[in-house]
Amino acid sequence: MSELNDVDLIQAVARGDATALMSLYDRYNRLAFGLAYRILGNPSLAEEAVQDAYLQVWNRASSFDVSRGSNVRGWLMTIVHNRSIDIRRRDIDHKPAHVALEDAEHQLSVPDVWHDVSATLTQETMRSAVATLPLDQRRTIELAFFEGLSHGEIAEREDTPLGTVKGRMRLGLKKLRTVLIDQHPQLGGDQDSDGRRFHSEVV
Amino acid sequence: MVAASIRRWYRVNVVDPTVNDRNDQYHEDLLGAAAFGTLNAAEAAEVEAYLATSAPARAALAELRMIAGGLTLVANEARPSPGLRNRIEQVVMADAAWASPAQGGLRPVPESNPNDGIVPLSTVPVAGSKRPAPLWRPYMWAAAAALLLAVVTGVVLDRLLLNDNDPATERESIAFNLTTPIPELSAALTYDAEDQIFILKTENMPPAPPDHVYQVWLIDDGIPQPVGVMNQSTFTVPAPRDAYQALAITVEPAPLGSAGPTTDPFFVAPLTGEDTEES
Numbered sequence: 001m002s003e004l005n006d007v008d009l010i011q012a013v014a015r016g017d018a019t020a021l022m023s024l025y026d027r028y029n030r031l032a033f034g035l036a037y038r039i040l041g042n043p044s045l046a047e048e049a050v051q052d053a054y055l056q057v058w059n060r061a062s063s064f065d066v067s068r069g070s071n072v073r074g075w076l077m078t079i080v081h082n083r084s085i086d087i088r089r090r091d092i093d094h095k096p097a098h099v100a101l102e103d104a105e106h107q108l109s110v111p112d113v114w115h116d117v118s119a120t121l122t123q124e125t126m127r128s129a130v131a132t133l134p135l136d137q138r139r140t141i142e143l144a145f146f147e148g149l150s151h152g153e154i155a156e157r158e159d160t161p162l163g164t165v166k167g168r169m170r171l172g173l174k175k176l177r178t179v180l181i182d183q184h185p186q187l188g189g190d191q192d193s194d195g196r197r198f199h200s201e202v203v
Numbered sequence: 204m205v206a207a208s209i210r211r212w213y214r215v216n217v218v219d220p221t222v223n224d225r226n227d228q229y230h231e232d233l234l235g236a237a238a239f240g241t242l243n244a245a246e247a248a249e250v251e252a253y254l255a256t257s258a259p260a261r262a263a264l265a266e267l268r269m270i271a272g273g274l275t276l277v278a279n280e281a282r283p284s285p286g287l288r289n290r291i292e293q294v295v296m297a298d299a300a301w302a303s304p305a306q307g308g309l310r311p312v313p314e315s316n317p318n319d320g321i322v323p324l325s326t327v328p329v330a331g332s333k334r335p336a337p338l339w340r341p342y343m344w345a346a347a348a349a350l351l352l353a354v355v356t357g358v359v360l361d362r363l364l365l366n367d368n369d370p371a372t373e374r375e376s377i378a379f380n381l382t383t384p385i386p387e388l389s390a391a392l393t394y395d396a397e398d399q400i401f402i403l404k405t406e407n408m409p410p411a412p413p414d415h416v417y418q419v420w421l422i423d424d425g426i427p428q429p430v431g432v433m434n435q436s437t438f439t440v441p442a443p444r445d446a447y448q449a450l451a452i453t454v455e456p457a458p459l460g461s462a463g464p465t466t467d468p469f470f471v472a473p474l475t476g477e478d479t480e481e482s
Contacts, residue, residue, distance in 0.1 A: 046281075050283060051287060058298070149241060170232055180273070
């Protein structure tokens with residue numbers, strides 16, 4: 001049997017092809033479960049998150065806009081992440097869920113090159129990028145991303161001023177962006193090593 | 204020294220030569236939180252309002268989301284239990300089986316074990332393209348017909364009661380000539396033209412083997428389309444009258460059957476019949 005790429009599979013899923021969905025499952029189940037387990041620390045809850053995520057893909061495959069990029073993996077993993085955080089806050093932390101922004105309109109603003117690059121990011125690349133962060137920035141980003149903590153919740157957990165937490169997050173994300181641009185120059189455009197282009201665009 | 208520090212504090216916190224920088228940082232912090240999905244309701248509303256007025260902010264958020272998305276790769280891979288795949292597959296197969304068989308959404312049957320994974324592109328229906336070659340081997344179809352069916356002679360039913368407990372309901376129906384593989388098993392297949400439903404009624408159907416079920420298929424150009432599991436003596440499936448050439452039943456793993464037939468048909472009924480008189 002020939003191998004279908006992710007875009008072909010998601011388009012088949014959008015047409016109601018159950019086998020295509022299971023192919024996506026076979027391709028990414030270890031990545032998805034690994035992420036969910038990292039967030040939840042409980043295999044049953046992690047499986048619940050992955051199951052919910054794949055069923056969400058099954059129901060929403062038609063909403064994946066292939067004209068804006070080919071990062072099906074990223075889309076799937078974001079769904080897994082969001083569902084895992086929801087379950088964590090509900091079942092482990094017993095906190096209210098965060099509020100999600102509408103996605104579609106904002107995604108239209110992403111330069112195509114970012115879609116292409118994000119689709120080719122590897123575990124090694126991302127782990128290396130995270131490893132370049134100072135410990136406090138890395139810790140802050142990990143608490144936000146893998147535990148779904150807000151700035152205030154991180155400040156409380158770490159007994160750190162809110163402004164410090166925000167600064168660490170801001171600098172950490174800026175650093176990650178710089179590292180990724182260094183590895184993928186086509187993303188860079190005009191900017192200095194501190195990513196001031198990013199900063200100055202926020203007006 | 205003190206005066207200088209006071210002046211400096213005043214300059215930073217009251218007179219706002221850097222207020223734009225602070226606003227930038229404030230918004231930047233919010234966008235970072237938005238990228239991670241850690242906003243509360245008030246923050247989300249503020250960010251939404253901000254994004255609506257700033258294209259650079261929208262682009263910045265989208266970039267941050269890409270970066271955050273990359274963080275999903277940082278976790279170590281881990282293997283879930285086999286049951287997870289089965290649970291997902293059961294749900295989506297049941298969902299697909301009860302979708303309209305006439306639409307192009309149902310996938311064709313892969314040649315090998317349906318759990319192999321990937322359906323070749325050439326077998327995925329594409330609007331406007333020629334139908335793919337049948338994957339259900341022709342000899343299975345011929346053998347099933349020869350062993351199980353006598354098509355030409357049989358009993359023609361001209362009236363069907365859909366529910367024994369209801370008052371007799373007469374419907375315009377199309378009956379199909381068929382006989383069954385087991386003498387004590389009786390079966391009647393009709394088509395309700397008004398509701399566009401195939402109705403299969405059986406009596407003395409032997410129980411399926413342990414951990415197995417009878418799964419029903421509609422055959423389209425030799426390709427079996429799953430339409431559900433037969434748990435009762437009556438099975439109905441909505442479908443256009445002329446879209447399919449046969450109805451078949453196979454024995455498949457419980458509880459929801461298989462993506463494609465894994466056994467030879469237990470029962471095959473060609474969908475050719477004689478119109479009955481209008482009742």
